[in-house]
Amino acid sequence: MNSDELGSKEKSKESIGKVASECPITSADESGLDAGKSINSLLDKADEAYQRAEDTFEEYLDTLSPAKRVEHSMKCVAADGYIALSGYQENKPAPFVNVNGEQSLDFLQKHTKQSPDENAVKEYKVRGHYSDKGVKGKHFATHSEKQLLMLHHMDGDHRPIGVTRDQCGDCREAFQSFAYHNDVTVVVRDPNFYRIYQPSGMVEVYDLDRKLVHKTSVDKNGMVEPPSASTVAAHYTGRPW
Ligand SMILES: [Zn+2]
Numbered sequence: 001m002n003s004d005e006l007g008s009k010e011k012s013k014e015s016i017g018k019v020a021s022e023c024p025i026t027s028a029d030e031s032g033l034d035a036g037k038s039i040n041s042l043l044d045k046a047d048e049a050y051q052r053a054e055d056t057f058e059e060y061l062d063t064l065s066p067a068k069r070v071e072h073s074m075k076c077v078a079a080d081g082y083i084a085l086s087g088y089q090e091n092k093p094a095p096f097v098n099v100n101g102e103q104s105l106d107f108l109q110k111h112t113k114q115s116p117d118e119n120a121v122k123e124y125k126v127r128g129h130y131s132d133k134g135v136k137g138k139h140f141a142t143h144s145e146k147q148l149l150m151l152h153h154m155d156g157d158h159r160p161i162g163v164t165r166d167q168c169g170d171c172r173e174a175f176q177s178f179a180y181h182n183d184v185t186v187v188v189r190d191p192n193f194y195r196i197y198q199p200s201g202m203v204e205v206y207d208l209d210r211k212l213v214h215k216t217s218v219d220k221n222g223m224v225e226p227p228s229a230s231t232v233a234a235h236y237t238g239r240p241w
Contacts, residue, residue, distance in 0.1 A: 042160055042196070043210060046189035049080035050162025056083050056095065057164050063093075076165040078144035082151050086144040088133065097147060105141035107150040112177040120224050121180040121201035127170050140170040145188060149178060160187040166236045167195065172227035176203055176216075180224075192238055200224070205240040214240040 057077040061069050076086040077096075085096040092098055105126070112124035126137035133139075140146075145163045152158050167175075167190050179186050179197035186197040193213070194206040201224035205214040216225040227241050 039196070039206075040210070042187050043189070043194050043206065045080075046160035046162055046187050046194055048162070049078075049160050050164075050189045053077045053079040053083070053162045053164050060085070060093075060096075076144045076163060078148045078161055078163040080162065081155070081157070081159055082148060084144040084147035084151075087142055097151065099147040099150060101138040101142035102135060104146045104150050105135065105137050107153075108141060108146065108174055108178070109137075111153070112174070112181045114181075118181065120218070120222055121177055122223075122226070123181065124174045124177040140168070140174075143168065143171050145171055146174060149175065149186065153182070153184075158184050158186050160189065162189045164191065166190050166192060166238070168236045169227050172203075172241070176201060176224070176227070193240055195241075203227075203241065207240075216241065 054077075056079065057075075060077070061073060064072055078084045078086075082097045083095045084099065085092050088101060090098070090100070108124055109126065114123040127140055128136045129139035131139045145161050145167065148161050152161075167188060172195070175186055175188060175195070175197045178184075179199055180201040183199045185199060188195050188197070192208065194208075194210070196204040196206075198204070201216070203214075203216045203224075204212060207213050218224055225241070228239065
């Protein structure tokens with residue numbers, strides 16, 4: 001699969017590539033200037049990605065009829081590097097990539113498997129939904145930031161992601177598990193929070209003022225706290241973790 005098949009890639013923003021690897025995350029508990037600068041640099045990139053996702057979504061909605069606009073306004077767009085639109089729709093128009101739910105589901109399952117010596121974070125558990133269309137987990141796998149996670153991993157470049165709706169519980173679980181099982185740092189900004197998913201399984205949540213509002217705890221068995229909003233859609237909005 002190459003970028004031509006998947007959709008257009010933003011050439012003008014190549015410079016933000018490799019952000020995660022160039023800006024190692026230091027715990028916010030270590031209040032050194034360098035740590036703060038690294039995190040701020042990542043969050044700046046996440047803001048750029050978020051703005052690009054928002055702008056692209058607005059431009060897309062403007063191309064639709066009033067009825068379609070209402071329907072599609074429930075969708076979600078994620079950036080950066082590629083631009084992804086949530087949902088099953090085949091042959092999505094440019095600039096959206098064409099990753100289908102089965103591809104991202106397969107990718108997630110392969111990349112979040114538990115190995116015997118890993119125990120801090122569970123593997124991603126596929127969650128069914130009434131609109132799965134015959135493949136359990138397909139609905140949640142069509143979420144736009146999961147499409148980008150797959151493409152960024154294929155590129156070896158986990159640049160920060162901006163997404164136009166609150167990350168759902170399933171995506172939070174998936175990203176936490178993915179960062180842990182693949183030893184990568186992934187940063188996601190949604191309308192309310194920034195989340196830094198770390199290779200240790202820890203997740204730091206910052207509000208839009210960049211104040212640390214949550215850091216996942218570890219229980220007595222060494223298990224990292226999973227997200228709280230894992231099942232009920234209405235509870236996703238505004239919940240830090
Ligand atoms: Zn989601």
